[in-house]
Amino acid sequence: MESEMSPKAKAEYNLGDAEADQGIGQIDHVKVSLSTSYPIYEQSLELEKFSFIGSLATAASLAELASMFPTAGGQYHFISKMAPLHIVKGLSWVVGWITTFGWIAVAASAPFLSGTMIQGLLVLNYDNYAFQRWHGTLIYWAILVISAIVNIQGSRVLPVVENLSLGFHVVAFIIVFVVICVVSPTKHVPEFVFVDTINNAGEIMVSLGVWVCSLAAMSLLDTMQLFTCAKR
Known part of the structure; x- marks a missing residue:
């Protein structure tokens, strides 16, 4: 089954935005993996395989459906x-509400994360800055309002902004990666990075550790939502 997109619909679909969203989805998965006890146990590698295969299957399914019904x-x-x-x-009713809740969750969590990152930069660069939780709330609402204005009033320039966003993601990744590799005061041997493990959780059962690590695999659900954003 084939379907052609109207010129207006084609203008709303942007490869740069899709690529950036998929990259963010994978980075988000790695973030959750590294923030838990995920690397401690060898059994956790099975969860990584499950999450990777599941993400690819989700992307392939959505790609096939999007090619059949580009909407x-x-x-x-x-x-x-x-x-x-x-x-x-x-x-349609059930899936529509599930998708809506997913959009609401992303719209709520992403600005909150951005707000806390901005506060972190303020703490890092200004010694006299007093961290307050309500500061983060105000930044959160500011990001939401700015995003709403851009999406409502700037819809005609969104494709250009999304292409610039793709370029920024690629360039910024290279810059950060090179800077970290060059200026890092500590250089570890490959065995420390890829082989050795450090358990800072104390006497913890392996089974409990694996369940905690499953949070990383569950981030597949968030990656699915980001693949959906890329499809759109």
Whole structure:
């Protein structure tokens, strides 16, 4: 089944934004992995394999559906076109609300993370800055308002902004990577990075550690949402 996109729809689809969203999804997964006891136990490698394969399967499925039905909507559009007629309304309702909650969660969590990062930079660069939680809340709302204004009033320039965003992601990654490698005062041997493990959690059971590590695999759900954003 083939479907052609209208010129207006093509203008709203942007390769740069899609690539940046997918990259952010994978970086987010690594962030969760490294912030838990994930690297401690060898059993956790199975969770990494599961998450990697699941992410690829999700991306492939969404890519196939998007190629068949190129729409600016979400999975509820796919359901409305492919589900059996006697259950299509119910499934569209359920999937639509699940997708909506996913969008709300991303819209709430991403600005909050950005706000805390800005506060972290303030703490790092200004010794006289007094960290207050309400500062982060105000920054959070400022980011939300700015994002809303850009998406509502600047829809015509969004493709250009998204291309610039892709270039910024690539260039910034290279700059940060090179700077860390060059100016880092401590250089570890490869065995320390890829072989050795450090357990700072104390006497913890392996089974409990694996369950804690499963948080990283569960970040697959967040990656699925970011793949959805890339599709759109």
